Amino acid sequence: MTTDNAPGTYDLEAGRERTQPVALTVNGVEHRLDIPGRRLLSDALRHDLGLTGTHVGCEHGVCGACTVLLDGQPVRSCLIFAATVQGREITTVEGIGDDPEHPSPVQQAFIDSHALQCGFCTPGFITTIEAFLAENPDPSREEAREAISGNLCRCTGYQNIVTAVCRAAELKRAAGRATAGCAGCPGSGTAAGEEQP
Amino acid sequence: MKPAPLTCHSPTTLDEAVRLLHDLGPEAKVIAGGQSLVPVLNMRLATPAHLVDITGLPGLDEIRVSAEAVEVGALVTHRRLEQDDAAHAALPLLRQALVNVAHPAIRNRGTTVGSLAHADPNGEMPMILALTGGSVTAASVRGERTITASELFVGPMETVLEPDEILVSARFGRFAEGTRTAFTELTRRSGDYALAGAALALQVSDGQLRTARMGFVSVTELPDALDLTELVAGRPASTSADIAEAVVERVTEHIAPESDIHATADYRRHLTGVLARRLLTELTADIPARGAA
Numbered sequence: 159m160t161t162d163n164a165p166g167t168y169d170l171e172a173g174r175e176r177t178q179p180v181a182l183t184v185n186g187v188e189h190r191l192d193i194p195g196r197r198l199l200s201d202a203l204r205h206d207l208g209l210t211g212t213h214v215g216c217e218h219g220v221c222g223a224c225t226v227l228l229d230g231q232p233v234r235s236c237l238i239f240a241a242t243v244q245g246r247e248i249t250t251v252e253g254i255g256d257d258p259e260h261p262s263p264v265q266q267a268f269i270d271s272h273a274l275q276c277g278f279c280t281p282g283f284i285t286t287i288e289a290f291l292a293e294n295p296d297p298s299r300e301e302a303r304e305a306i307s308g309n310l311c312r313c314t315g316y317q318n319i320v321t322a323v324c325r326a327a328e329l330k331r332a333a334g335r336a337t338a339g340c341a342g343c344p345g346s347g348t349a350a351g352e353e354q355p
Numbered sequence: 356m357k358p359a360p361l362t363c364h365s366p367t368t369l370d371e372a373v374r375l376l377h378d379l380g381p382e383a384k385v386i387a388g389g390q391s392l393v394p395v396l397n398m399r400l401a402t403p404a405h406l407v408d409i410t411g412l413p414g415l416d417e418i419r420v421s422a423e424a425v426e427v428g429a430l431v432t433h434r435r436l437e438q439d440d441a442a443h444a445a446l447p448l449l450r451q452a453l454v455n456v457a458h459p460a461i462r463n464r465g466t467t468v469g470s471l472a473h474a475d476p477n478g479e480m481p482m483i484l485a486l487t488g489g490s491v492t493a494a495s496v497r498g499e500r501t502i503t504a505s506e507l508f509v510g511p512m513e514t515v516l517e518p519d520e521i522l523v524s525a526r527f528g529r530f531a532e533g534t535r536t537a538f539t540e541l542t543r544r545s546g547d548y549a550l551a552g553a554a555l556a557l558q559v560s561d562g563q564l565r566t567a568r569m570g571f572v573s574v575t576e577l578p579d580a581l582d583l584t585e586l587v588a589g590r591p592a593s594t595s596a597d598i599a600e601a602v603v604e605r606v607t608e609h610i611a612p613e614s615d616i617h618a619t620a621d622y623r624r625h626l627t628g629v630l631a632r633r634l635l636t637e638l639t640a641d642i643p644a645r646g647a648a
Contacts, residue, residue: 167360176360218393218394234460237389237461238389238464239363239393241408304545307545308545308546
């Protein structure tokens with residue numbers, strides 16, 4: 159036995175690692191899992207729930223590929239144990255857009271701007287940018303650059319990703335105008351200052 | 356790159372948490388945000404058999420501002436403290452430093468008090484605790500105790516905390532009236548560990564410098580603060596360029612940087628001198644030669 163085999167974490171009679179019940183809410187659906195205590199959120203999403211949109215790159219918090227939203231805020235799913243986020247709302251890239259026919263505004267902006275090549279890093283960018291635009295709906299290129307500074311991409315050189323952030327902001331604003339109308343926005347379906355129903 | 360097998364415990368009261376830590380012994384580690392601990396576990400640099408997750412404990416998520424200090428509960432994330440306007444108004448140095456802690460995605464999960472328990476001299480917040488003359492409160496089955504920053508840190512990533520103690524809060528001291536603060540650091544990549552970093556708290560009144568304290572990131576063995584008051588006390592702010600020579604000399608004597616793959620010790624020492632000079636210039640640039648500051 160090495161220190162890797164901590165006493166009590168293996169069920170010697172059953173010949174397997176002990177598990178514990180964990181309830182996770184992912185993309186609005188509650189899942190009840192029976193998983194080892196050491197299961198990272200990234201692995202729980204991929205292995206146990208089959209949500210392979212979340213990619214695992216460095217597994218120590220540097221690359222950003224595994225970024226998901228925890229209560230709407232971007233976090234590294236490789237630096238979180240699944241058992242420690244029970245009862246929290248987790249959103250993966252599938253929860254942002256899972257239909258190739260109807261990509262989300264951020265996904266459409268990546269297509270429009272040629273903001274991906276191999277695509278490995280893209281889910282981490284999509285989740286990060288989704289949360290960023292919720293806080294800052296009209297960013298400058300400089301702010302966009304800062305917003306994605308925690309995500310690594312080895313293909314694009316980032317310029318087109320910065321463009322995609324700004325393009326996504328445009329698409330989101332346009333979508334907001336088209337569907338709900340927006341008091342105070344020029345071109346909105348509702349006159350400025352009018353009460354929203 | 357997966358952690359070794361472990362059992363994750365999720366207590367719901369502080370009493371239950373400290374009892375678990377006591378009963379499980381040194382094989383158990385406390386986890387809050389885990390943004391420093393989980394990489395260590397993923398790389399198997401540590402293989403604890405048990406984790407005691409304190410994120411479900413009540414009452415540890417508050418930020419309290421008093422006349423003397425900003426008190427931060429163990430579950431307050433870097434991001435929440437960074438965005439707290441009352442904390443910023445009381446002690447601007449907190450936000451000045453926090454925006455340099457890793458990336459927003461790390462700050463969204465990592466806790467400020469957790470980074471103090473991690474006690475990395477490459478981290479920003481242990482130094483800020485030292486610079487503000489702060490303290491922490493630790494809980495165990497034996498009760499609570501308060502530990503000052505100067506007692507807490509005893510080595511790189513080493514504190515006086517017992518294995519069964521939980522840091523429940525930290526108290527960052529507020530500066531005297533007329534104190535200006537600034538933080539700066541140099542990194543190879545945005546959000547990465549600093550090659551060198553420094554913060555300055557400079558008290559000014561009537562155009563004269565009164566007190567000065569400086570803290571450092573990545574160039575000292577322990578997070579600590581250097582008192583520079585004797586070099587600046589009574590000097591007019593307009594002479595800060597002359598004072599800077601002496602400050603840089605004192606700073607480069609004080610620090611003890613090490614060489615690694617990213618930079619040599621000499622380079623880090625040079626950078627720290629440059630940062631010290633920049634901080635002094637930044638905090639005195641707008642002070643008129645005479646008159647109220």
